[in-house]
Amino acid sequence: MQTKRLPRGQPAVKSNRKARFDLHYYLFLLPAFLLFTGFIVAPAISSIYYSFTNFDGVNPATMNFIGAANYKEMIDSDRVHNAFKNTIILTVSLMILENIVALVLAVLVDQVRWFKNFFRSVFYLPVLISGIVMGFIWTILYNFNFGAINQILTKLGLESWAIDWLGDQRYTMISIIVATVWKGAGYYMIIYLAALQGVPQDLGEASRIDGANRWQQFRHVTFPLLAGAVTVCMTLALINGLKVFDQIAVMTDGGPGFTSETMTYIIYKVAFAEGRQGFGTALAIGLFALILITTAIQTFILRKREVQL
Numbered sequence: 648m649q650t651k652r653l654p655r656g657q658p659a660v661k662s663n664r665k666a667r668f669d670l671h672y673y674l675f676l677l678p679a680f681l682l683f684t685g686f687i688v689a690p691a692i693s694s695i696y697y698s699f700t701n702f703d704g705v706n707p708a709t710m711n712f713i714g715a716a717n718y719k720e721m722i723d724s725d726r727v728h729n730a731f732k733n734t735i736i737l738t739v740s741l742m743i744l745e746n747i748v749a750l751v752l753a754v755l756v757d758q759v760r761w762f763k764n765f766f767r768s769v770f771y772l773p774v775l776i777s778g779i780v781m782g783f784i785w786t787i788l789y790n791f792n793f794g795a796i797n798q799i800l801t802k803l804g805l806e807s808w809a810i811d812w813l814g815d816q817r818y819t820m821i822s823i824i825v826a827t828v829w830k831g832a833g834y835y836m837i838i839y840l841a842a843l844q845g846v847p848q849d850l851g852e853a854s855r856i857d858g859a860n861r862w863q864q865f866r867h868v869t870f871p872l873l874a875g876a877v878t879v880c881m882t883l884a885l886i887n888g889l890k891v892f893d894q895i896a897v898m899t900d901g902g903p904g905f906t907s908e909t910m911t912y913i914i915y916k917v918a919f920a921e922g923r924q925g926f927g928t929a930l931a932i933g934l935f936a937l938i939l940i941t942t943a944i945q946t947f948i949l950r951k952r953e954v955q956l
Contacts, residue, residue, distance in 0.1 A: 694932065733907060745828050781893070823898060839876055882949070
């Protein structure tokens with residue numbers, strides 16, 4: 648049996664074509680690489696250096712290297728401790744409440760026979776509103792004198808329940824959490840709705856034949872099959888909770904005093920309003936480390952839970 652011989656020069660032709668393809672490939676990647684390096688990588692690296700200086704964000708001539716002084720202040724500052732505490736409270740509350748509300752809405756919408764798309768759109772609509780606009784809406788609703796919430800309470804004869812929702816530090820964080828849940832729950836609802844579409848109907852029918860009620864069907868059949876969606880939604884809620892900014896900026900400006908400041912907001916106030924860019928950059932690096940650690944821990948726990956389910 649004779650073997651077919653390749654024409655001379657064919658390997659060289661293939662090599663040249665591959666070289667030209669690689670060149671065009673890298674040329675197409677070059678603009679994205681330059682933009683990513685210039686706007687992401689370079690600022691991130693320079694931020695590490697600025698965190699060890701007293702840079703004011705305006706005049707590099709007055710910038711001096713001060714070592715770990717910014718990080719020491721971050722550890723010792725009561726204001727930073729309060730912002731850290733508020734960030735944890737806000738993040739944990741949003742993780743739990745947004746996912747509970749979203750899952751309830753998804754189950755209800757999934758079982759609606761008529762106008763399913765209408766209800767899905769209504770519940771998702773707050774997600775489309777920007778954080779700034781949402782903050783103004785809820786600021787008006789929470790207003791002590793003419794806000795809709797206090798007006799309704801007064802007409803119902805519950806004048807004692809009419810309080811300064813954003814001015815009283817006991818209720819400020821609660822008010823922000825409620826407004827943020829209203830805005831964000833619809834986003835996670837869509838993810839849960841998509842996951843519910845993948846739940847086999849045969850399993851539900853089999854459990855119904857075995858005598859399981861609706862709650863037992865959801866607890867032992869549907870919910871375990873939503874483990875992947877729960878992991879995604881909890882992780883997204885964690886990240887979004889750690890970086891809440893717009894609502895606080897519009898609704899409270901970090902007040903009363905500094906009582907409602909979070910890590911993202913204190914970074915903004917310190918770096919831009921107070922002209923302490925070096926300290927603000929150190930806080931930003933601390934927040935980055937917090938997000939990285941908490942996300943890794945949460946993902947590990949939830950992935951382990953998926954395997955167990």
